[in-house]
Structure formats: C-alpha cells, structure tokens
Amino acid sequence: MITRRFTRVDLTNATEDYLLKVGEEAYISFNNVSSIPLRIATTNDTFYELHLLNSNPGTNSNILYGGVFLFPNNTVYDNIRVSVIYRSSAGHATIYYLEGPGFPIGASFFVAIAWLINRKQYKNVRTVSNLYGYSLYFPLYWEASTDWGDTTTEWTSLGTIVYPAPASGEIIVRRLM
Amino acid sequence: MRVWAYVNEQGTLYCALLKESVPENVRAVELEVETPDDVVLDNSQIRIKTEQEKLETMKRDALMELKMIISSLLAPTDYILLKITEAQALGEDIDPLLSRYANELSRRQAIRRWNASMKAAINAASTREELQLVLEQVRSRLTFSSE
Numbered sequence: 441m442i443t444r445r446f447t448r449v450d451l452t453n454a455t456e457d458y459l460l461k462v463g464e465e466a467y468i469s470f471n472n473v474s475s476i477p478l479r480i481a482t483t484n485d486t487f488y489e490l491h492l493l494n495s496n497p498g499t500n501s502n503i504l505y506g507g508v509f510l511f512p513n514n515t516v517y518d519n520i521r522v523s524v525i526y527r528s529s530a531g532h533a534t535i536y537y538l539e540g541p542g543f544p545i546g547a548s549f550f551v552a553i554a555w556l557i558n559r560k561q562y563k564n565v566r567t568v569s570n571l572y573g574y575s576l577y578f579p580l581y582w583e584a585s586t587d588w589g590d591t592t593t594e595w596t597s598l599g600t601i602v603y604p605a606p607a608s609g610e611i612i613v614r615r616l617m
Numbered sequence: 618m619r620v621w622a623y624v625n626e627q628g629t630l631y632c633a634l635l636k637e638s639v640p641e642n643v644r645a646v647e648l649e650v651e652t653p654d655d656v657v658l659d660n661s662q663i664r665i666k667t668e669q670e671k672l673e674t675m676k677r678d679a680l681m682e683l684k685m686i687i688s689s690l691l692a693p694t695d696y697i698l699l700k701i702t703e704a705q706a707l708g709e710d711i712d713p714l715l716s717r718y719a720n721e722l723s724r725r726q727a728i729r730r731w732n733a734s735m736k737a738a739i740n741a742a743s744t745r746e747e748l749q750l751v752l753e754q755v756r757s758r759l760t761f762s763s764e
Contacts, residue, residue: 516632534689
C-alpha cells in the first residue's frame with residue numbers, strides 16, 4: 441500500500457501565482473476581506489480539491505446574504521453556466537438553474553468542498569457546501585455544478601474568491617492530478 | 618473592492634480582479650465597486666450601475682428567489698392536483714377528493730396569497746435597504762409548509 445501525504449505551501453501572503461505539483465496543497469488564511477486571490481497557477485489537464493471554512497460565526501444578527509464566487513483567471517467572464525440543488529432541513533428541496541459570471545461555491549457563511557477540473561474542453565467546478573446562520577432553516581445543504589462554457593480561453597490562474605461583504609476563514613487547495 | 622474593467626475584441630465587458638490579470642494591449646478602467654456585477658457597458662462606455670439599476674438587479678434576483686421558494690412549497694402537494702385533474706378527465710365526481718384534501722388545498726391558496734403579497738412588496742421597494750427587509754420576510758417563511 442502506498443501512503444501519500446500532502447506537502448503544504450502557505451500562500452497567505454503570496455504576491456504571484458504558484459504552480460502546485462501533484463500531491464501539494466496550498467493553505468490560504470484570510471481575515472476581514474471580500475476578495476481573496478488564490479495565487480495558484482493552473483494548466484490544462486489538472487484537477488483540484490478545494491476546502492473553504494469560514495471562521496465568521498454566522499449568527500442571525502450578522503448574516504451575510506449573497507453568493508460567494510470563484511472567478512477563474514481573476515476575471516469576471518460572462519460565459520459561465522450553473523445548475524444548483526438547494527436543500528433545507530425544513531423538508532423541502534429547491535432545484536434551480538442559474539446563469540452567472542463565476543463559479544458559485546457557497547453563500548453567506550459556510551463550509552464547502554469543491555472539485556475543480558481544468559481541461560480545455562471541459563472546465564467545471566462542483567461544490568458541496570453547508571450554509572450556517574440562516575434562521576429557521578439551519579443547517580442548509582447546497583450543491584452546485586458549474587460549467588465554464590468557453591472552450592477557447594485557457595484557465596491559467598485558479599482565480600479569486602469574492603464575497604458580498606468582508607469575511608474571514610481558511611482555504612486549502614489540493615492538486616490531485 | 619477594486620476592479621479593472623475592459624472590453625475585449627468581441628466587444629464583451631470583462632472585469633479583472635487583479636491589475637496583472639488585465640491582458641496586454643487592452644485599456645482597462647480602474648473602478649471601486651461593491652461587487653463586480655456593478656460594472657456595465659453602456660453605449661461602449663464602461664460605467665458603474667446607478668443606485669436605481671442596482672435596485673432593479675436586486676429586485677430581479679429577489680423575484681427569482683421567491684419563485685424558487687414558492688415552487689418548493691407547492692411541489693409536495695402537486696400530486697393532489699394531478700389526482701383531481703385525472704378524476705375530471707375520467708368524468709368522475711371530484712367532490713370526495715376536494716373534501717379529502719381540503720387542508721392541503723387551503724394551504725396552497727395561502728401560499729399563493731403570500732406569494733402575491735411578497736411579489737407586490739418586492740416590486741414596491743424603493744431602496745435596497747427596504748428590499749432587504751422584504752427578502753428577510755421571504756426567507757423567514759421557508760417553513761411555511763410545516764405550519
């Protein structure tokens with residue numbers, strides 16, 4: 441049996457993109473900011489796992505409404521599509537379709553895991569996240585699959601995560617392939 | 618947040634979130650915005666949305682959210698309408714079904730009335746703050762079906 445352990449690179453204060461090797465993970469801590477550049481270079485035929493944990497408590501009094509998006513290449517493109525499944529503990533599910541400029545990875549305060557595929561013909565992010573702090577429907581499970589429909593633009597920088605308001609937390613990005 | 622907005626060769630508006638992400642040979646406009654959605658291309662001019670335009674965008678999103686919530690609240694009892702429609706198509710008496718499902722049908726009517734009042738409140742909001750209060754009312758009724 442082969443045991444693999446991820447080697448960690450701290451990119452919290454990175455000022456330029458770092459190309460993760462397979463088996464490496466990036467760690468990024470952010471504090472009271474609404475825009476977090478991941479500073480991770482990416483190439484064709486790569487696959488990543490991203491973990492995001494907000495440290496904000498997310499109570500009803502400070503709830504932050506709005507989507508949190510990853511913008512590939514640190515750029516807001518107009519040709520990304522998304523389908524979303526949205527569930528609550530109140531016993532009903534909502535399924536809907538969205539069009540938008542970024543990869544949605546959560547909303548408000550949340551913990552999320554996302555899988556990012558970068559292939560020229562298939563650029564996709566799938567996310568599973570749990571929102572917390574919403575009154576009456578807490579916890580709230582949410583998942584999304586987003587295709588970036590553009591097959592000509594290359595995905596060269598993993599991107600920037602943007603919140604609707606300042607937030608704090610930690611991000612781990614692992615390169616799996 | 619700061620963005621660098623530019624128009625590509627195809628005339629599409631893009632917003633770079635880092636200055637170094639602006640392609641070479643492109644003239645970008647540096648703007649301070651609340652979200653990247655605030656930037657628009659208006660007659661080939663890059664500008665920030667007006668407060669009224671931001672309100673309209675928020676209203677559009679709020680109406681979509683309301684629609685999704687209403688749909689999820691009605692979906693669990695949609696089968697009742699199918700049963701009634703089938704009975705009608707077969708020429709059967711639907712009164713026993715109306716009586717059996719009276720509570721569910723009444724709850725559906727209440728959901729629709731609530732939908733109409735929330736839709737009206739969303740459309741009537743004159744500021745984003747006012748609209749935010751309406752949205753909080755919408756979200757707080759997600760347990761409507763279990764009441």
